[in-house]
Amino acid sequence: MNIFGKMFRVSIYGESHGKEVGIVIDGCPSGQKISDNDFKVDLDRRKSGALGTTTRKEPDIPIIKSGIWNGMSTGSPICIAFENKDVKSKDYSSIKDTPRPGHADFVAFQKSNGFNDYRGGGHFSGRLTAPLVAAGVIAKKIIGKIKVEAKLIEVSGSDDFEKEISKAVKDEDSVGGIIECRISNVPVGLGEPFFDSIESELSHAIFSIPGIKGIEFGAGFDGTKIRGSVFNDEIIDDSGKTDTNNSGGINGGITNGNEIVFRVAVRPTASIKKPLRTIDLQSGKMKKISTEGRHDACIAVRVPVVVEATAAIVLADMIIRKNSR
Amino acid sequence: MNIFGKMFRVSIYGESHGKEVGIVIDGCPSGQKISDNDFKVDLDRRKSGALGTTTRKEPDIPIIKSGIWNGMSTGSPICIAFENKDVKSKDYSSIKDTPRPGHADFVAFQKSNGFNDYRGGGHFSGRLTAPLVAAGVIAKKIIGKIKVEAKLIEVSGSDDFEKEISKAVKDEDSVGGIIECRISNVPVGLGEPFFDSIESELSHAIFSIPGIKGIEFGAGFDGTKIRGSVFNDEIIDDSGKTDTNNSGGINGGITNGNEIVFRVAVRPTASIKKPLRTIDLQSGKMKKISTEGRHDACIAVRVPVVVEATAAIVLADMIIRKNSR
Amino acid sequence: MNIFGKMFRVSIYGESHGKEVGIVIDGCPSGQKISDNDFKVDLDRRKSGALGTTTRKEPDIPIIKSGIWNGMSTGSPICIAFENKDVKSKDYSSIKDTPRPGHADFVAFQKSNGFNDYRGGGHFSGRLTAPLVAAGVIAKKIIGKIKVEAKLIEVSGSDDFEKEISKAVKDEDSVGGIIECRISNVPVGLGEPFFDSIESELSHAIFSIPGIKGIEFGAGFDGTKIRGSVFNDEIIDDSGKTDTNNSGGINGGITNGNEIVFRVAVRPTASIKKPLRTIDLQSGKMKKISTEGRHDACIAVRVPVVVEATAAIVLADMIIRKNSR
Amino acid sequence: MNIFGKMFRVSIYGESHGKEVGIVIDGCPSGQKISDNDFKVDLDRRKSGALGTTTRKEPDIPIIKSGIWNGMSTGSPICIAFENKDVKSKDYSSIKDTPRPGHADFVAFQKSNGFNDYRGGGHFSGRLTAPLVAAGVIAKKIIGKIKVEAKLIEVSGSDDFEKEISKAVKDEDSVGGIIECRISNVPVGLGEPFFDSIESELSHAIFSIPGIKGIEFGAGFDGTKIRGSVFNDEIIDDSGKTDTNNSGGINGGITNGNEIVFRVAVRPTASIKKPLRTIDLQSGKMKKISTEGRHDACIAVRVPVVVEATAAIVLADMIIRKNSR
Numbered sequence A, B, C, D: 001m002n003i004f005g006k007m008f009r010v011s012i013y014g015e016s017h018g019k020e021v022g023i024v025i026d027g028c029p030s031g032q033k034i035s036d037n038d039f040k041v042d043l044d045r046r047k048s049g050a051l052g053t054t055t056r057k058e059p060d061i062p063i064i065k066s067g068i069w070n071g072m073s074t075g076s077p078i079c080i081a082f083e084n085k086d087v088k089s090k091d092y093s094s095i096k097d098t099p100r101p102g103h104a105d106f107v108a109f110q111k112s113n114g115f116n117d118y119r120g121g122g123h124f125s126g127r128l129t130a131p132l133v134a135a136g137v138i139a140k141k142i143i144g145k146i147k148v149e150a151k152l153i154e155v156s157g158s159d160d161f162e163k164e165i166s167k168a169v170k171d172e173d174s175v176g177g178i179i180e181c182r183i184s185n186v187p188v189g190l191g192e193p194f195f196d197s198i199e200s201e202l203s204h205a206i207f208s209i210p211g212i213k214g215i216e217f218g219a220g221f222d223g224t225k226i227r228g229s230v231f232n233d234e235i236i237d238d239s240g241k242t243d244t245n246n247s248g249g250i251n252g253g254i255t256n257g258n259e260i261v262f263r264v265a266v267r268p269t270a271s272i273k274k275p276l277r278t279i280d281l282q283s284g285k286m287k288k289i290s291t292e293g294r295h296d297a298c299i300a301v302r303v304p305v306v307v308e309a310t311a312a313i314v315l316a317d318m319i320i321r322k323n324s325r
Helices: A036-046 A089-096 A105-111 A119-124 A126-142 A161-170 A198-206 A220-225 A304-323 B036-046 B089-096 B105-111 B119-124 B126-142 B161-170 B198-206 B220-225 B304-323 C036-046 C089-096 C105-111 C119-124 C126-142 C161-170 C198-206 C220-225 C304-323 D036-046 D089-096 D105-111 D119-124 D126-142 D161-170 D198-206 D220-225 D304-323
Strands: A009-014 A020-026 A078-083 A147-155 A177-184 A212-217 A260-266 A276-279 A286-289 B009-014 B020-026 B078-083 B147-155 B177-184 B212-217 B260-266 B276-279 B286-289 C009-014 C020-026 C078-083 C147-155 C177-184 C212-217 C260-266 C276-279 C286-289 D009-014 D020-026 D078-083 D147-155 D177-184 D212-217 D260-266 D276-279 D286-289
Touching (some): A009 A126, A009 C020, A009 C078, A020 A126, A036 A126, A078 A126, A078 C009, A089 A119, A105 A119, A119 A126, A126 A304, A147 A161, A177 A304, A177 B220, A198 A212, A198 A260, A198 A304, A198 B198, A198 B212, A212 A220, A212 B198, A212 B220, A220 B177, A260 B220, B009 B126, B009 D020, B009 D078, B020 B126, B020 D009, B036 B126, B036 B304, B078 B126, B078 D009, B089 B119, B105 B119, B119 B126, B126 B304, B147 B161, B147 B304, B177 B304, B198 B212, B198 B260, C009 C126, C036 C126, C036 C304, C078 C126, C089 C119, C105 C119, C119 C126, C147 C161, C147 C304, C177 C304, C198 C212, C198 C260, C198 C304, C198 D212, C212 C220, C212 D198, C212 D220, C220 D260, C260 D220, D009 D126, D036 D126, D078 D126, D119 D126, D126 D304, D147 D161, D147 D304, D177 D304, D198 D212, D198 D304, D212 D220
Antiparallel strands (some): A009 A020, A147 A177, A212 A260, A212 B212, A276 A286, B009 B020, B147 B177, B177 B260, B276 B286, C009 C020, C020 C078, C147 C177, C177 C260, C212 D212, D020 D078, D147 D177, D276 D286
16 A cells, blocks of 8 residues: 555655655654755755656655644644656557556556556656655654665676666666665664564565665675674674674664664666567557657666665654654 | 554464464454364474474464364454473573574563563564464465465575585584575466555565565566666566566566565574674673574574465465455 | 555645645545546535634635546545635634633644644644545445435534524524434445444544544434343344344444444534633633634534545445455 | 554454453553453453343453563563353354344354354454453553543433343343443543544444444533533643533543543343344244343443453553654
């Protein structure tokens, strides 16, 4: 469903080519100082413009509809909306009959019995991450000194991002990447066993971001190759500090006070000009299609701030839940 | 919290050395044929006994307390409990002051303000996976012809499981591994955007299993190294069948009818005899401790059936949610 | 929290004197025909204008922001907003220090640590019932032939509504009333024991409406005065039809196929010109205040359609939940 | 569903004539002192034995399965079970074909497609209130000095309880009653608008108790007969104390610090020996049936402690939710 969180809850809505996309934030404590300017830095990080990003240009100006008064959160739901301005819907008319490989077109059509707004991916569009980032800005305020930082660490298996992306742009193809997120100043005790481990909550939210196909904490998949005697992080002081951090700051699903570290795999952008085979649902025949429109050659470039926002939303919820005990 | 699911919900309870561990299953449709024998195969797969597994021997006999009558589910909550029989609590007395590296001892103590039942890991124990497997047996019935199969594909980075485990046992150390889960006969349309993608739900539940540190779907992390033109799975018939399956049977968070494929990273067992450093919370001094007790050298050997059960629980919930539309 | 429902969920936001009030409807099945005109009848019923209602005149034009395309629901969240136009905020400045008796001013201030938007009652305003009615219009479509009808049956203990309200207007006072809601064509089996009885769900939602202080089903409070032999509704055919309906169409928390009947008590409007004592929070001294502004002498007149909408929202959720089994 | 609460959650299971009834309490803060003896007083209040109560005698000994160790709550789920001992299942065999008027037999059969355990009402039995009372005992500890007291104030419209019940017993009939619950030492600010008003939460939980048909807060239904100038409770000090309490301690769905007062209507017991008409589902013919078995002539006598427990469960959840901000 389109709602996430237990005590700090976000409810998202909108489509790529509809009137607006937005988010309702329920459970934001009152008395948080929030101004329109607060959103700019993170929204700009998400914006296109860099090498290999789409030419769709949205002003991305957050419109606060409720919940903030005199520059402070009131404790009532905060609705933040973004109008869709730079919409060219004609590009998408063929999606209806020939679902694009790698996209949600086919499943969206099936799930909605054919009533989905397929323009620009509709509700599945990366456009929805704009309100997510806005909610993340508020979440970051709530978590206070806990610092969430995500950055791209690998593109197409390489650390020469520019080269890989340039090649992909030239080839009218796309590339994926890996993002690492580090969260510091984390209190001990976030996470609620058995089913709401901090990994459970973070992964749940992170996999909402379009294009994510994997997540690993601490040593992750490579950690399966080392022995327990090496993996176990020795505890070196009574605050729980450990000398290594193979567990990624989490034991038994609960934060141990060390840095939370996780990495996510972002698949190569699905929209590419290179023609691929799909089925024509009208004729039932195979057809080769090229995805027209304005797209990112490496969506991973724009995802770090979305990962941060999503992680901050989870942490805000977990902090509020922890406070309650 | 200790409850998972929206329409098919499980509520878990119990500690390693308490009276019993159990699970309450809410939302099981009436009219499911369920007998005591149905649980045996999966519970046996979870049991210890194989090379490198613990010598703690629990009969693991499920006791059905409610919700099943005349061999059929009634639609009311099903409570299934397992008594703890082979308990040797004396082994654990030192946990209190010297939290074991790699374990949840430190965080459990902090989170509970010192009131946690630390014997055998208490509520954090792998023992809780017995009721989870039992709930999985019921979930598998609900999902009908959808087939969930998980198996160990790698131990300590190698495919010679026996050799790696033998070496670890000999060295009084432990090893981790990777489990792959494949789910076939999946209907199109499971998964509820934006926040309840099928990856979100599966990862949420899977990360509840003790010792899991990573999950990836389809091509996963390796998928970040290939181009979009290769990653995109071409659609080859009007049922949505694709020629490759890099997306792991999921587009836009929704099942596309192809096999769901995911892999999970299981860390090396935390309990090892090899001495490691920790802090003595009484004296504040560093201390080397060896984890006594009866443990698995490679817990990953016993986890596949737990992964299956957990995935089946998620699918049962998603199927019921889908049916409702 | 500001979200209600499990499978058909509404998320409400906005304040009386803010930019807009609105609602996000999550879980509306795709393929529902919905046009702007559909909202008019119910929104008009809620409007002021009748004897004893406020002179605040809002156009109450629903703006659909998402989830509806080509006149049909897409299955994605539907956001419907109402702009606040006829706002006269200066009337409310004194609320801050002298909480109005009978209003939420005092508790809103306390709960928000003084950060609440108190203008016109802020988030507590009856203005929020406009989006609720809009969501009810959509819910009514989903429940199909189930018919929900609420009407005022008593004002100030009398059935001469006009007389009672006229007197109250003349006296610059206010009156309350009782609304009866009848729901027909109800399928057998709505309601989910133990905790989600149909009474539980209906009462939960109904008590969200400002000013409701009681609810009773079937014979209700008067039913405590008759014997079981009279109260028990005899079953007269195999569809479950009963000759009487003291249970209000509900047994064991589940609909029995007969008409659901419930009544709600609406308190007299809190805002009255007649001066009442309160505390001046600045000086700590008692003070008499008269509530200025534009108010309803009998809010109960406008509530029936809100009761209908709320009941329809509950039924839509319960129908979808029932379908899932 | 069979789970209630957001942060303090109870999950109930069991049937009247099954192995046991029980409850899992999730979210109980650690460090609560809880002993077996703590349950006795409230469980005894719920027990039969008084005039007009059933002759079924259950020892009602709570068995704590988890979550309490060394006499203290650990923070992990607390499972409390009650074995069913005094079961005479033969009494109920006819229910299957001839649903008892006033009972849930018909709807339970329909909802479960005929798979319900109908013995003694199965999962719909008042027997389920035993675990509810046990959970209430724990909830009362959590809410500390908040005092919840419910008592019977009316039987069959009269205050001569004994006389009314005696007459009913003699006539092999049953009577209902009204219970009043008063909650004192309530902090200002419990309740979470818009949808989780304190009335919403209390009524939701209270209507789970079998036989409840109405609830009213403060002046309730009678409050609709007085003018706003009388209804409005004047505020007489800066703690929010009011001189009258027509609002029942609640404004805008939030506690105002005054006593919470509500009354619930308990219908006359459905099980009576007096023959009533029903349908024989096999033959489709009308039939007169007398409800055999051991029943209460006035179940309302045993309900006050159940109302208290239920209210305490709600308050515990609301307190924990409030603490989190």
